[in-house]
Amino acid sequence: MSLLVVGSVAFDSIDTPHGRAERVLGGSGTYLAYAASLYTNVRLIGAVGDDFTEEHVNILRQRGIDLSGLQRKKGKTFFWHGRYFADMNERETLKVELNVFGDYEPELPEKFRDSEYVFLANARPALQIKVRKQLKKPRLVFCDTMDLWIETERDELMSLLGMVDGIVLNDGEARKLTENNFPTLIGAGRQIMRFGPKYVIVKKGEHGALLLTPDGVFATAAYPLEHVFDPTGAGDTFGGGVLGYLAKTGDLSFDNLKKAIIHGTVVASFTVEKFSLDRLREISQSDLEGRYAEMVAMLKFC
Amino acid sequence: MSLLVVGSVAFDSIDTPHGRAERVLGGSGTYLAYAASLYTNVRLIGAVGDDFTEEHVNILRQRGIDLSGLQRKKGKTFFWHGRYFADMNERETLKVELNVFGDYEPELPEKFRDSEYVFLANARPALQIKVRKQLKKPRLVFCDTMDLWIETERDELMSLLGMVDGIVLNDGEARKLTENNFPTLIGAGRQIMRFGPKYVIVKKGEHGALLLTPDGVFATAAYPLEHVFDPTGAGDTFGGGVLGYLAKTGDLSFDNLKKAIIHGTVVASFTVEKFSLDRLREISQSDLEGRYAEMVAMLKFC
Numbered sequence: 001m002s003l004l005v006v007g008s009v010a011f012d013s014i015d016t017p018h019g020r021a022e023r024v025l026g027g028s029g030t031y032l033a034y035a036a037s038l039y040t041n042v043r044l045i046g047a048v049g050d051d052f053t054e055e056h057v058n059i060l061r062q063r064g065i066d067l068s069g070l071q072r073k074k075g076k077t078f079f080w081h082g083r084y085f086a087d088m089n090e091r092e093t094l095k096v097e098l099n100v101f102g103d104y105e106p107e108l109p110e111k112f113r114d115s116e117y118v119f120l121a122n123a124r125p126a127l128q129i130k131v132r133k134q135l136k137k138p139r140l141v142f143c144d145t146m147d148l149w150i151e152t153e154r155d156e157l158m159s160l161l162g163m164v165d166g167i168v169l170n171d172g173e174a175r176k177l178t179e180n181n182f183p184t185l186i187g188a189g190r191q192i193m194r195f196g197p198k199y200v201i202v203k204k205g206e207h208g209a210l211l212l213t214p215d216g217v218f219a220t221a222a223y224p225l226e227h228v229f230d231p232t233g234a235g236d237t238f239g240g241g242v243l244g245y246l247a248k249t250g251d252l253s254f255d256n257l258k259k260a261i262i263h264g265t266v267v268a269s270f271t272v273e274k275f276s277l278d279r280l281r282e283i284s285q286s287d288l289e290g291r292y293a294e295m296v297a298m299l300k301f302c
Numbered sequence: 303m304s305l306l307v308v309g310s311v312a313f314d315s316i317d318t319p320h321g322r323a324e325r326v327l328g329g330s331g332t333y334l335a336y337a338a339s340l341y342t343n344v345r346l347i348g349a350v351g352d353d354f355t356e357e358h359v360n361i362l363r364q365r366g367i368d369l370s371g372l373q374r375k376k377g378k379t380f381f382w383h384g385r386y387f388a389d390m391n392e393r394e395t396l397k398v399e400l401n402v403f404g405d406y407e408p409e410l411p412e413k414f415r416d417s418e419y420v421f422l423a424n425a426r427p428a429l430q431i432k433v434r435k436q437l438k439k440p441r442l443v444f445c446d447t448m449d450l451w452i453e454t455e456r457d458e459l460m461s462l463l464g465m466v467d468g469i470v471l472n473d474g475e476a477r478k479l480t481e482n483n484f485p486t487l488i489g490a491g492r493q494i495m496r497f498g499p500k501y502v503i504v505k506k507g508e509h510g511a512l513l514l515t516p517d518g519v520f521a522t523a524a525y526p527l528e529h530v531f532d533p534t535g536a537g538d539t540f541g542g543g544v545l546g547y548l549a550k551t552g553d554l555s556f557d558n559l560k561k562a563i564i565h566g567t568v569v570a571s572f573t574v575e576k577f578s579l580d581r582l583r584e585i586s587q588s589d590l591e592g593r594y595a596e597m598v599a600m601l602k603f604c
Contacts, residue, residue: 087477088485175389183390184508187528206486207509208523218600219523221510226489258603298520299601301560 002066003247004112005033006045006131007121007144007236008101009052009070010078014275015094016230017086024276025056027078028121028144031233034277035240035267036119037063038288040248043112045069045131047104049077059277069109073100088228089205108134117247120164121236122146125156132163140252142166142199142243144236150176158195166199167192168239174202185210186217201242201261203235211261215254220261220299223269223291230275234268237280241267262299266291304368305549306414307335308347308433309423309446309538310403311354311372312380316577317396318532319388326578327358329380330423330446333535336579337542337569338421339365340590342550345414347371347433349406351379361579371411375402390530391507410436419549422466423538424448427458434465442554444468444501444545446538452478460497468501469494470541476504487512488519503544503563505537513563517556522563522601525571525593532577536570539582543569564601568593 007029014021033044043066048056052072060067081095106127114136120128120143128143135141141164149157150173157177161167169177174188182188189200189212202210206228208221241264249256266288273279309331316323335346345368350358352374362369383397408429416438422430422445430445437443443466451459452475459479463469471479476490484490491502491514504512508530510523543566551558568590575581 086485087482180389182528183388183530184527186508186526190528204509206488207506208521210523210526216600217526218603219510219526220601221512221521221523224488224512224519224521225486226484226492228485255603262603298518299522299603301520301557301564301601 001116001247001250002041002043003036003243004043004045004115004118005029005036005121005240006106006119006128007032007123008078009044009046009048010080010101011051012232012276013079013081014230014232015083016088017084018229019275021230021275023079025059026080026232026276028123028236030060031236031271031277032119032121032240032243033065034060034063034280035237035271036244036247037065038267038280038285039241039244039263042066042244043069043115045106045108045112047071047073047100049073049075049100052077059281069112071104073104075100077101082232084231088231091231106131106134116140117243118142119239119243120144120160121239125149125153125160129156129160129163132160140165140243140246142168142239144168144239145173147173147176161192161195161197164197166201167197168201168203168235168242170203170205170235174200186212199257203238205231205234209238209261209265211257213254213257218254218258218261220265220295223265223295224298225269225272228272231272233271233276237271238264238268240264262292262295266295303418303549303552304343304345305338305545306345306347306417306420307331307338307423307542308408308421308430309334309425310380311346311348311350312382312403313353314534314578315381315383316532316534317385318390319386320531323532323577325381327361328382328534328578330425330538332362333538333573333579334421334423334542334545335367336362336365336582337539337573338546338549339367340569340582340587341543341546341565344368344546345371345417347408347410347414349373349375349402351375351377351402354379361583371414373406375406377402379403384534386533390533393533408433408436418442419545420444421541421545422446422462423541427451427455427462431458431462431465434462442467442545442548444470444541446470446541447475449475449478463494463497463499466499468503469499470503470505470537470544472505472507472537476502488514501559505540507533507536511540511563511567513559515556515559520556520560520563522567522597525567525597526600527571527574530574533574535573535578539573540566540570542566564594564597568597
């Protein structure tokens with residue numbers, strides 16, 4: 001099945017200790033859609049400005065992503081400038097310009113309203129809710145979020161949690177969302193399940209990911225990389241891999257959810273090896289399958 | 303085969319947000335030896351004061367631990383007082399009294415010198431080296447260490463790394479030992495292998511553990527606990543489970559090392575459920591096997 005993705009399409013400037021990228025293609029929707037397109041057909045909803053060139057469009061179009069819901073508006077595309085520190089685990093936002101994404105009102109093309117698999121990538125909860133409400137009868141809706149919305153739009157975020165099947169968020173966000181009331185991420189994850197989502201996936205960067213479901217808990221390490229070049233987009237492409245695989249297989253069993261987590265882990269491991277989508281654009285199906293097999297071999301021990 | 307353990311035997315006072323323990327049995331050697339005794343025969347080397355009662359001795363003796371290398375000296379037993387904060391991941395040392403452990407000169411009984419499996423639990427590197435040098439022809443020697451020794455006895459610690467087969471240390475220690483020069487723990491672990499150890503095991507608390515070997519890398523999540531009562535001894539009992547299982551099986555293949563890591567993970571998950579050795583003293587072989595089976599089921603996905 002197709003996966004509908006809504007999220008930001010952006011330009012990122014990224015400073016790392018070993019190099020700098022200037023106004024490269026980024027954004028939660030972009031990363032997520034691209035990663036999911038490695039598994040299934042993808043429909044991307046969002047808004048870009050008139051500085052978004054044919055070249056950028058082609059990067060997404062080459063993956064067969066349906067861009068008929070991508071609005072082109074007068075003005076500039078969403079821009080983010082961030083900096084990573086020596087250990088690459090911490091980052092600082094230097095500048096955010098919402099631009100055309102600031103007053104974007106998502107309007108789903110009629111043909112997208114019956115989408116069964118949907119990922120509401122990181123964006124304002126109010127915007128995510130608007131998209132959720134236009135869906136007729138989705139089978140699986142996931143969302144992501146970020147610190148900022150937990151702080152500034154907590155009420156809308158809690159409402160959103162009541163209308164999704166799953167959430168993907170990082171460890172710091174899981175702790176913040178549960179007001180640091182739980183000593184373990186398992187405890188925090190279970191609390192988030194009480195807010196609505198049946199599935200809670202906690203991303204832990206180089207420590208891997210945690211999946212909580214009504215059928216049990218799964219935890220996996222990340223793919224063991226020695227070098228991380230640029231972590232931007234790792235979490236979004238992880239989510240894209242997970243939902244892309246679930247949409248492709250249509251199987252929501254606990255076992256298949258575990259496999260989806262490993263696929264997300266594999267895609268994210270490529271993302272961080274170069275800036276932007278550069279590494280994902282290079283890899284082939286057999287590269288993906290190779291690392292998946294490595295993860296299977298690593299995790300197998302009996 | 304037997305496992306020889308050298309390390310501290312101590313009394314701990316522990317403050318946690320949900321309760322306090324006063325002068326309970328603790329110490330790296332104690333925890334490690336007790337955990338290993340769930341798998342194999344254990345010989346414990348160390349020193350205690352005259353405040354160490356028959357009751358304390360019996361806790362270890364009941365597990366069949368050979369205490370003929372445990373010196374009883376005039377004075378008080380090593381004492382540590384620590385406090386955990388709300389999220390249980392951070393702790394502060396409030397007091398340390400080395401007491402009889404301060405001038406302890408380890409002298410291995412002749413019958414212990416041919417020990418094949420050895421764990422030099424956390425103690426001064428100089429002391430660990432002295433024990434290492436008394437071993438005739440060990441098959442597998444592991445050590446642990448801590449922040450303090452990385453800061454104050456770095457030279458001795460580096461020498462020690464040249465004479466052990468493996469090291470177990472936590473993530474913060476791995477980063478500190480490699481002077482924060484590596485963005486990932488895999489990178490830090492590989493660097494530590496260059497100092498000597500063939501096997502590097504990085505403990506990551508609730509994020510599980512990482513095993514680096516010449517044959518590959520293994521990473522596992524921790525057993526998914528919702529509540530952590532007291533993390534004291536988790537790392538030592540993890541190490542005890544790992545080495546206890548390896549000594550019992552005598553199999554150093556990559557596959558068996560992975561199993562050992564899971565056994566360590568399981569033992570540690572019980573340790574943190576109560577103060578001191580209280581939870582480990584309650585559990586049966588089938589409790590251990592039950593959680594091991596749960597870990598296997600959790601990690602299995604294809």
